[in-house]
Amino acid sequence: MNSEKIMVCVYYGPNGERLIRRGIHLSQLIQSPLCVLSVIDHPIDEMDQQEEKYVEAWRKLTEEAGGTFVLLESHGQEAADIIASTAQKHDVTQLIIGQSAQTRWQEIMKGSIVNDLLEKLGAIDLHIVAVQRMQAQLEETHEEGVDVEVVQTTRGYEIAYETYGRPIVIEGIFFKDMHTDFDNGLLKLCINGEYQYLKVFKGKLMDELVLEPQSL
Structure with a gap:
């Protein structure tokens, strides 16, 4: 050695x-x-x-x-x-x-x-x-992507299949991990013209979501 x-x-x-x-x-x-x-x-x-x-x-x-x-x-x-x-x-x-x-x-x-x-x-x-x-890689390890919305809750940012009137922060595509009963996987977002993949664990975004402030 x-x-x-x-x-x-x-x-x-x-x-x-x-x-x-x-x-x-x-x-x-x-x-x-x-x-x-x-x-x-x-x-x-x-x-x-x-x-x-x-x-x-x-x-x-x-x-x-x-x-x-x-x-x-x-x-x-x-x-x-x-x-x-x-x-x-x-x-x-x-x-x-x-x-x-x-x-x-x-x-x-x-x-x-x-x-x-x-x-x-x-x-x-x-x-x-x-x-x-x-x-x-997603094709090998995750289910087919589905459209979701991101909403803000007391837990932070979460993915939602139905918003039930809650304000939508951003829309994206969620790729769920295979062989899990939880909403674990990757969320594909288009932010400022660039695609980003954020980690999702039990429906909650684990990575920081940075959005440009909206004009008043």
Whole structure:
């Protein structure tokens, strides 16, 4: 073993396995330890069946290669902060993350995670791996999209199939995760002419919804 240490960051979806295999290949090539990190924005015991399936597959793949798998709750922290602190804790020298050519994963993970990581990682080398386009991924992991409205409630912003007279904040298309009874999935919105995908958990938007103020 040399002084190099590799960490792979995986986010919900089928691209995680590809990223882990990339990390395994690199760790075997340079004979270095491997750590795989996944950060979720809700309690671990509230993961749905599909999330548990991915996590267990990632853990098995990582441990079979002799690596360490780490699953953390964000507790409201920014993903970049958690990734950077975990990398420093494990003395990581090379970090691998995925980035979609169409939507960029940072749109889901609040802001430009690549830029944030570059500021926080210091001397750690950052590898950005192109992953599958969002639309192709949705077809594999989510049900067909349905039209929904976003309304504001005491819980924050939520998706609604019927508004029952409540003011509509914005309209979008909701892609529900397969194999779950809850409204978990991704919400596709068109904001200022650009498409964004926001994480939805039990009907509530987990990512920040930023809209331009309306003219009076």
